[in-house]
Amino acid sequence: MGQEMKVIVFKLGTEEYGIDVDKVQTIERMLPITRVPKTYAFVKGVVNLRGVVIPVIDLRGRFGLPETELTDQTRIIIVSASDMEVGFIVDSANDVIDLDTDSIDTPPEVVGGIKAKYLDGVARISEERLLIMLNLSEVLNKSEIIQLESIEG
Amino acid sequence: MDMNQYLSMFIDESNDHLQSLNENMLQLEDNPEDIAIVQVIFRSAHTLKGMAATMGFEDLASLTHQMENVLDLVRNDKLKMQDYIFDTLFKSLDALQSMVLDITQGGEGKADVAAIVDSLQAIVRGEKPGAGKADSAAASGSTGEAPKTAIELDEFQQSVLEQSLAEGHKVHYIEVSIREDCQLKAVRAYMVFDLLERFGEIVKSSPTVQEIEQEKFDTSFALYYITQKDSADLESMIMNVSEIATAKVIPAGQESLGQLTASASKQAAAASEAPEAPAAASSAASAPAKAAAPKGSAQDKAPAKRHGTGTPVPSRTIRVDIERLDALMNLFSELLIDRVRMEQLASEIKRSELTEAVEHMARVGNDLQNIVLKLRMVPVDTVFNRFPRMVRDLSKSLDKKIDLVITGAETELDRTVIDEIGDPLVHLLRNAVDHGVETTSERIAAGKPETGTINLKAFHSGNHVFIEIVDDGHGIDREKVAAKAIKNGILTKEQASGMSDDEIALLLFAPGFSTAEKISDISGRGVGLDVVKSKIESLGGTVHVTSTLGQGSKFSVQLPLTLSIISAMLIKVGDEKYAIPLSSIVETGLLKRSQIREVHGYKMIPYRNSNIPLLSLKQIFSIPGFDEESEEESEIVVIRKGDRIAALTVEDFIGQSEIVIKNLGKYLPSIQGVAGGTILGDGQVALIIDPNAFIK
Numbered sequence: 001m002g003q004e005m006k007v008i009v010f011k012l013g014t015e016e017y018g019i020d021v022d023k024v025q026t027i028e029r030m031l032p033i034t035r036v037p038k039t040y041a042f043v044k045g046v047v048n049l050r051g052v053v054i055p056v057i058d059l060r061g062r063f064g065l066p067e068t069e070l071t072d073q074t075r076i077i078i079v080s081a082s083d084m085e086v087g088f089i090v091d092s093a094n095d096v097i098d099l100d101t102d103s104i105d106t107p108p109e110v111v112g113g114i115k116a117k118y119l120d121g122v123a124r125i126s127e128e129r130l131l132i133m134l135n136l137s138e139v140l141n142k143s144e145i146i147q148l149e150s151i152e153g
Numbered sequence: 154m155d156m157n158q159y160l161s162m163f164i165d166e167s168n169d170h171l172q173s174l175n176e177n178m179l180q181l182e183d184n185p186e187d188i189a190i191v192q193v194i195f196r197s198a199h200t201l202k203g204m205a206a207t208m209g210f211e212d213l214a215s216l217t218h219q220m221e222n223v224l225d226l227v228r229n230d231k232l233k234m235q236d237y238i239f240d241t242l243f244k245s246l247d248a249l250q251s252m253v254l255d256i257t258q259g260g261e262g263k264a265d266v267a268a269i270v271d272s273l274q275a276i277v278r279g280e281k282p283g284a285g286k287a288d289s290a291a292a293s294g295s296t297g298e299a300p301k302t303a304i305e306l307d308e309f310q311q312s313v314l315e316q317s318l319a320e321g322h323k324v325h326y327i328e329v330s331i332r333e334d335c336q337l338k339a340v341r342a343y344m345v346f347d348l349l350e351r352f353g354e355i356v357k358s359s360p361t362v363q364e365i366e367q368e369k370f371d372t373s374f375a376l377y378y379i380t381q382k383d384s385a386d387l388e389s390m391i392m393n394v395s396e397i398a399t400a401k402v403i404p405a406g407q408e409s410l411g412q413l414t415a416s417a418s419k420q421a422a423a424a425s426e427a428p429e430a431p432a433a434a435s436s437a438a439s440a441p442a443k444a445a446a447p448k449g450s451a452q453d454k455a456p457a458k459r460h461g462t463g464t465p466v467p468s469r470t471i472r473v474d475i476e477r478l479d480a481l482m483n484l485f486s487e488l489l490i491d492r493v494r495m496e497q498l499a500s501e502i503k504r505s506e507l508t509e510a511v512e513h514m515a516r517v518g519n520d521l522q523n524i525v526l527k528l529r530m531v532p533v534d535t536v537f538n539r540f541p542r543m544v545r546d547l548s549k550s551l552d553k554k555i556d557l558v559i560t561g562a563e564t565e566l567d568r569t570v571i572d573e574i575g576d577p578l579v580h581l582l583r584n585a586v587d588h589g590v591e592t593t594s595e596r597i598a599a600g601k602p603e604t605g606t607i608n609l610k611a612f613h614s615g616n617h618v619f620i621e622i623v624d625d626g627h628g629i630d631r632e633k634v635a636a637k638a639i640k641n642g643i644l645t646k647e648q649a650s651g652m653s654d655d656e657i658a659l660l661l662f663a664p665g666f667s668t669a670e671k672i673s674d675i676s677g678r679g680v681g682l683d684v685v686k687s688k689i690e691s692l693g694g695t696v697h698v699t700s701t702l703g704q705g706s707k708f709s710v711q712l713p714l715t716l717s718i719i720s721a722m723l724i725k726v727g728d729e730k731y732a733i734p735l736s737s738i739v740e741t742g743l744l745k746r747s748q749i750r751e752v753h754g755y756k757m758i759p760y761r762n763s764n765i766p767l768l769s770l771k772q773i774f775s776i777p778g779f780d781e782e783s784e785e786e787s788e789i790v791v792i793r794k795g796d797r798i799a800a801l802t803v804e805d806f807i808g809q810s811e812i813v814i815k816n817l818g819k820y821l822p823s824i825q826g827v828a829g830g831t832i833l834g835d836g837q838v839a840l841i842i843d844p845n846a847f848i849k
Contacts, residue, residue: 034838037774048838051483053815053830084819
């Protein structure tokens with residue numbers, strides 16, 4: 001029997017992703033974003049979250065998925081991990097579920113176009129429903145981004 | 154026991170006590186007869202000793218203990234304060250300070266203080282040996298056969314033992330050693346403890362029970378034990394526990410108890426500390442002595458604090474983590490933004506009740522803002538207070554007589570500035586003591602009073618705080634400075650002749666400049682003043698020097714009130730707003746685009762009598778939605794970095810404003826040209842431009 005954990009569920013396209021609730025500070029509706037020049041394309045800018053300036057990244061862009069229009073459902077999930085606070089722009093976020101850590105399997109090579117190293121695993125919630133658990137520290141890992149940039153540039 | 158949670162408190166309080174020790178010692182040096190000051194010093198030392206002992210910093214405690222012995226003699230009129238005593242005490246304070254510093258930096262506060270302890274003990278012994286009562290008796294008493302692991306008892310434990318004796322219990326001093334080959338020493342020790350606790354009470358053990366449980370002991374331990382059983386029984390009981398090598402049980406009566414502690418203190422005085430040994434020994438000896446003891450121990454308790462001293466009542470303060478204040482500031486600025494929104498709504502809705510409520514809220518908000526801003530302010534006294542001591546030491550080692558006069562110590566500055574300003578000021582003061590004020594003979598020859606004066610002045614003016622260091626020394630010799638600067642290749646003869654006195658004086662801050670003929674250990678290594686200048690400039694401040702030859706010089710430091718709030722010009726390009734710090738703006742203006750010239754592919758514009766490069770913010774930050782090429786006239790901001798200037802084209806000026814600097818979060822790498830962000834009145838973030846990055 002594994003441990004119970006609470007997970008925030010959000011969507012990018014049709015895929016559902018999960019983040020440990022402890023890592024999530026708040027979920028906000030879209031906030032006015034100030035563009036920051038000369039930075040990575042997926043960094044959309046910075047927002048003012050109750051007096052604190054927080055960088056916001058488009059999670060689709062971060063994973064190399066095509067970016068989409070903002071909708072009513074678009075949310076910014078403010079996570080804090082590895083001593084950093086970052087906002088993720090996601091298509092929607094409207095669920096919190098309890099999960100047994102035993103139900104998380106190691107991820108296959110590629111899930112929904114996302115490299116396995118960004119994932120902690122895939123949790124099977126029901127027959128039809130899979131939840132992709134994000135590995136936050138890898139998603140926020142900057143050294144890898146710098147490599148990426150230098151290849152592109 | 155886990156003391157970590159108390160450590161920061163300990164450090165804070167130790168620093169406070171050291172500071173007050175320093176201050177009072179200086180006062181005492183001026184009035185060596187004033188016993189009231191000695192009392193204050195004694196209490197500070199005593200508290201420090203107690204805290205250090207509790208925290209297990211034994212070197213610290215033992216040194217304070219020795220200081221206390223000396224002070225005790227002084228306040229009981231058995232010793233007159235003299236220069237060498239002051240010097241030794243000051244030296245001890247320095248040692249204490251470095252130990253506390255070590256602890257602050259995560260060390261164990263250990264230091265070799267044997268030399269200082271020796272000289273302190275010499276002072277205690279040097280004065281009428283018989284008069285030093287218990288402590289000097291203990292220090293010079295016969296060696297005796299002190300138990301190997303002598304236990305020190307504190308006052309409380311001592312009294313517990315005495316009481317149990319009085320009530321007819323037996324007190325034993327027990328030493329147990331476990332066999333060398335024993336595998337589980339802690340277990341054996343535990344069995345002994347368990348056994349003993351069934352028949353009595355263990356008052357104190359050495360090492361402590363915790364240490365023993367963690368097997369942090371060699372092979373033997375000692376303890377004080379209260380029981381009804383007699384020593385032979387106990388010995389055979391303990392020996393029955395397996396793997397015990399020896400058990401020595403010494404019954405302790407009133408007399409031997411005193412002796413034990415006295416000899417323990419003797420042993421401890423050399424290596425570690427013996428907090429209450431003198432008081433304990435004297436009180437154990439006889440009851441009347443106890444009644445006379447208040448001199449020694451009772452007086453330093455709270456009641457004495459109230460009277461007899463000229464020290465001000467300590468201010469009622471609490472210590473708050475600066476991050477919490479930042480959080481408070483953040484939340485509060487959000488509230489201000491909401492307030493603006495409410496005011497707008499109220500003016501649209503036009504209901505008098507609502508308007509009144511909003512107006513009231515605005516007033517409360519203003520007051521609140523003042524308080525929140527004040528919370529971060531700290532009086533410069535926290536920096537100044539270590540200077541008297543420093544100047545005293547310096548002037549003594551240079552054989553000069555100098556008075557340091559501090560005014561405006563209550564002037565408040567933001568905590569962030571305070572933390573940074575200490576070192577530059579130390580440099581400037583050292584400079585004034587070493588190079589400014591002349592030696593006594595020179596002063597007499599120049600017809601000046603024998604004692605030089607350095608004025609350290611702090612005051613507010615507008616959004617700035619000024620700190621001035623004025624000495625009445627020989628001032629800055631223009632010719633000497635110019636000659637030196639020419640020799641060091643900092644400027645040419647022609648340049649030098651064209652410069653004003655103040656400009657020449659500013660050369661002192663040039664890198665690699667030192668006019669001192671001989672290099673002293675205080676200043677004159679050629680590093681220093683240029684570092685001071687760059688430090689102060691990095692804080693957004695400036696330094697000026699004015700000087701009159703023969704009459705002294707004045708170093709004036711101008712600092713912003715706070716580092717987190719700056720004046721900035723808000724500008725607009727396309728849909729984006731940016732803030733440019735006023736400190737790097739020379740002027741703003743309009744530019745006809747026809748005036749732009751191309752030089753080597755760079756755009757240049759005529760400015761005053763020269764040409765300066767023209768930069769486009771739109772291009773640098775690739776800002777969309779603004780076509781400056783089609784304009785006939787462009788708004789420009791002339792920015793500077795040191796002596797170099799450049800013009801930056803923008804679309805519009807919004808206005809000047811005080812902004813709060815915020816960083817952009819750790820995730821973003823540092824971006825060239827962006828110094829941070831600020832939150833505007835409408836709640837949006839605007840980036841702060843760092844013009845220095847644009848000028849190469």
